[in-house]
Amino acid sequence: MTTPWSPTDFSAKVIEYYHAHGRKHLPWQGTQDPYKIWLSEIMLQQTQVTTVIPYFERFIESFPTVTDLAQATDDQVMQHWSGLGYYSRARNLHKAAQIIETEFSGVFPQDPETIETLPGIGRSTAGAIASFAFGQPTAILDGNVKRVLARSYAIEGWPGNGKVLKALWQRAETNTPQQETAAYNQAMMDLGAIVCTRSKPDCPDCPLSKHCLAYNSNSIEQYPGKKPKKARPxxxxxxxxxxxxxxxxxxxxxxxxxxxxxxxxxxxxxxxxxxxxxxxxxxxxxxxxxxxxxxxxxxxxxxxxxxxxxxxxxxxxxxxxxxxxxxxxxxxxxxxxxxxxxxxxxxxxxx
CATH class of the missing domain: 3.90.79.10 (Nucleoside Triphosphate Pyrophosphohydrolase)
Structure with missing residues (x-):
């Protein structure tokens, strides 16, 4: 019978994957600028990397700092966001920039709990900013990470369910290492986006397959659980x-x-x-x-x-x-x- 990964072995394998195969050359990488990291995290919500790249580059060209974004008009921000969808993300981004400008003197806060109080920033996004920009050992749990964890540990149920989400967060917190957290978090997102994909995952080449409970029980398609269907209005x-x-x-x-x-x-x-x-x-x-x-x-x-x-x-x-x-x-x-x-x-x- 397959035994699940220990947190230490799991994180070691993930970090090893990052150094060998992780993405390191995206426009928002190679920097610890919290503004650019935050912008990329918001744009990447519900949107593919290839779609985000030109929007991100155009946005940064027009609004290179959080102060520039705070001083922009609503129309300027929305025009730069047009086509990305989920427009509340852009409205919240603009509001948060104005709060950073007025309440934090234009300096992005470092504490993840404070970051999470800004409009449009949830627990996972705050964790990503804190780890990538400030080197803090904070966990993340975006859609890609949920999929990797649900399959590795056979966590049943739809992640939108409160109990399932709590179980995933517990696992995310337990597995997140104190050292090289940024590398670990980036690799977890990369694994979900490139290897442990929704359909046709590349399990034989996955560094986690040896102790992946879903893979070794031939039940990959069961994880994560599907959202209950409703009639589409x-x-x-x-x-x-x-x-x-x-x-x-x-x-x-x-x-x-x-x-x-x-x-x-x-x-x-x-x-x-x-x-x-x-x-x-x-x-x-x-x-x-x-x-x-x-x-x-x-x-x-x-x-x-x-x-x-x-x-x-x-x-x-x-x-x-x-x-x-x-x-x-x-x-x-x-x-x-x-x-x-x-x-x-x-x-x-x-x-």
């Missing part, structure tokens, strides 16, 4: 495209909720529109992580009733949002949701 909306004199009407969405802080097309009720005043464009579905958005774009005709145009130019339609007209060649300078940007670009190309 959907929502239907009508988007009004109102173009006048080479400008399009956009509404700034409220700070919270989907696409918070981005400029979007106003949502309207189709019953407010008469058939001769609108053109129905091709409908499409935009998939979020937790529901589908069914969009029917409506192009307001150039001869639409003046009262209708004025009504939909007024910000009250999406209170407490703002409304403004933007030149069509100005759209790449503001933060737009990806489907809005794609829709307007296509419309311009077809016109």
């Amino acid at each position: 959907s929502k239907s909306v009508y988007w009004l495209i109102n173009i006048r004199q080479e400008k399009v009407l956009l509404h700034k969405r409220p700070p919270s909720g989907i696409w918070g802080g981005l400029w979007a097309l106003p949502e309207v009720q189709q019953k407010e529109m008469s058939p001769d005043q609108i053109q129905q464009l091709d409908p499409f579905v935009h998939k979020f992580s937790h529901y589908d958005l069914q969009v029917q774009p409506l192009l307001l005709s150039s001869n639409a009733d003046k009262a209708l145009v004025e009504k939909n130019s007024h910000p009250s339609i999406m209170e407490p949002a703002q409304a403004d007209w933007f030149s069509l060649n100005q759209l790449n300078e503001i933060g737009l949701p990806t489907p809005v940007s794609k829709l307007l670009v296509k419309l311009l190309e077809d016109s």
Whole structure:
């Protein structure tokens, strides 16, 4: 019968893997700048490394320090984030930068408990920043690490369950070494991303396979446990495209909720529109992580009733949002949701 890894042997194997195979040349590596490390950790949440790299480089070019980010406008931040999704991450990043600037004199706090009090930073992200930037022996538990630990120690159940998460954290804390913590944490993330992948993991080449309980019981696919399935909800909306004199009407969405802080097309009720005043464009579905958005774009005709145009130019339609007209060649300078940007670009190309 296979016996599980001891914490000391486990961490030694992981650190050995880091020195031999760990990633060391990503744009946010080779530095102990907590700002760059923090930014990368936030961007990498729910997003692949290859997607993050160009966003990270552009972000750092525009906002090279936490002070620069704190002094940026909401629109500047959201424009640089547009396309990465999960826009609350960008809003929290901006808020946290302002807190660091005002309450910590622009100096990133080193204590992991203090770091965790900043908006958008949880226990695992705080641990990553503390270990990578300040060399502290703090544990991490992102999705990749959860998968490695769940399989190595056959920790059953969906990690979103409180009891399962607690068991994973206990194992993460126990296994995290006091020395070379940064190397260990990076290797744990690398193992999950490159070797111990969700599907088709490369178990024969995994440095942990010798004592991996899931591998040696031929039950890799059981770990980590799957999230209980629910019926996927959907929502239907009508988007009004109102173009006048080479400008399009956009509404700034409220700070919270989907696409918070981005400029979007106003949502309207189709019953407010008469058939001769609108053109129905091709409908499409935009998939979020937790529901589908069914969009029917409506192009307001150039001869639409003046009262209708004025009504939909007024910000009250999406209170407490703002409304403004933007030149069509100005759209790449503001933060737009990806489907809005794609829709307007296509419309311009077809016109």
